[in-house]
Amino acid sequence: MPDFPVSVWIAAAVSVAFVVFFLAAWQSYRSLSPIRPLPDSADRKVAEPDCMVVIPARNEEAVIARAVASLPPDSVIVVDDASEDGTADAAEKAGAGVVAAPPLPKRGIGKANACAAGARLLTSRWVLFADADIRFEPGFLGAAVAAAEANGLSVVSIHLDPEYGSFAEHVLVPYARALVYGGANPRTNAPALFTGNCLLVQREAYNFLGTHIAVVTHLAEDVKLTSLAARHRLKLAIVRAPGLGRRRYYEGFRGIYRGIERHAFRFMVVNWMIGGVILLAALCSASWLPLLAWLAWDKQWIAAALFALLPVVTLRPWYRNWLSALSAPLAIYLILPALARGLVSAVRGKPISWKGRTVRAVS
Numbered sequence: 001m002p003d004f005p006v007s008v009w010i011a012a013a014v015s016v017a018f019v020v021f022f023l024a025a026w027q028s029y030r031s032l033s034p035i036r037p038l039p040d041s042a043d044r045k046v047a048e049p050d051c052m053v054v055i056p057a058r059n060e061e062a063v064i065a066r067a068v069a070s071l072p073p074d075s076v077i078v079v080d081d082a083s084e085d086g087t088a089d090a091a092e093k094a095g096a097g098v099v100a101a102p103p104l105p106k107r108g109i110g111k112a113n114a115c116a117a118g119a120r121l122l123t124s125r126w127v128l129f130a131d132a133d134i135r136f137e138p139g140f141l142g143a144a145v146a147a148a149e150a151n152g153l154s155v156v157s158i159h160l161d162p163e164y165g166s167f168a169e170h171v172l173v174p175y176a177r178a179l180v181y182g183g184a185n186p187r188t189n190a191p192a193l194f195t196g197n198c199l200l201v202q203r204e205a206y207n208f209l210g211t212h213i214a215v216v217t218h219l220a221e222d223v224k225l226t227s228l229a230a231r232h233r234l235k236l237a238i239v240r241a242p243g244l245g246r247r248r249y250y251e252g253f254r255g256i257y258r259g260i261e262r263h264a265f266r267f268m269v270v271n272w273m274i275g276g277v278i279l280l281a282a283l284c285s286a287s288w289l290p291l292l293a294w295l296a297w298d299k300q301w302i303a304a305a306l307f308a309l310l311p312v313v314t315l316r317p318w319y320r321n322w323l324s325a326l327s328a329p330l331a332i333y334l335i336l337p338a339l340a341r342g343l344v345s346a347v348r349g350k351p352i353s354w355k356g357r358t359v360r361a362v363s
């Protein structure tokens with residue numbers, strides 16, 4: 001066995017763990033079945049699928065009009081969840097029907113309450129619940145409904161491509177997504193990856209489950225709704241829709257920081273093992289710089305040069321190009337405080353603030 005310094009052996013072990021985790025994360029994401037755009041002829045046949053869209057919105061004046069305009073005309077209901085800005089006016093001008101969310105029930109979560117209020121007005125066969133920060137491409141709704149019907153699905157969580165605005169989003173969001181898919185594998189922890197930001201449900205099945213009212217007090221209302229559907233043996237799926245829509249996860253550094261804190265909190269509430277795995281992966285990643293300095297101190301220049309490339313090469317699939325991937329080491333250290341704060345808050349049972357409301361851990 002070669003007589004290498006301890007620093008080289010430790011760096012090698014960390015490299016293996018790093019590569020295994022993030023390779024598994026990429027394979028986890030790629031394992032999601034893709035929704036494909038319909039051929040032109042088929043797209044014309046289902047140009048107006050029997051599906052209405054509910055967008056719960058709280059203080060989304062900056063993005064709501066774009067979301068509404070990206071969907072078929074007269075297909076959108078925006079539920080204004082006590083916004084303090086011009087969300088309702090912007091949505092109405094963009095062509096959506098706008099209703100006000102009813103008062104929150106005791107310990108109720110605003111989003112679930114708004115979703116239930118919007119769906120209550122609909123009679124369509126399908127309902128799509130979508131966040132205000134999503135921009136859909138033409139043909140999305142027809143392709144999504146066609147895929148669900150072809151596979152006999154009742155509940156479909158649709159993962160969209162990310163959209164970046166600020167430098168912070170370019171740096172942090174790809175790494176955050178890698179951590180999520182590495183911690184929650186769709187084959188072993190599928191419910192944790194069911195997200196309500198783009199959720200397609202068959203209305204009859206949705207009503208049978210009790211609508212969002214049945215989960216109105218739950219922080220992870222989408223996961224809880226999915227668990228109810230699984231308990232009743234409804235057919236579920238998590239899919240991705242490359243090229244059919246984009247979601248801007250969070251705006252700017254502050255928005256990302258708060259979003260990561262909330263999702264870390266959410267994972268610990270839903271399944272503490274997932275939160276623990278994500279935190280361990282983040283801590284392992286954060287050992288990169290100290291180990292790199294140790295290799296340089298030991299004058300292991302070849303090992304140091306190879307180890308220096310580890311985050312960039314391993315995380316490259318999550319970034320748009322090699323130049324963007326150079327920012328991966330920065331993401332490792334910027335995300336860690338938000339991640340740790342959210343996890344610790346969940347463990348200690350402390351509430352967090354989200355969009356001006358206090359959110360408590362009700363699983």
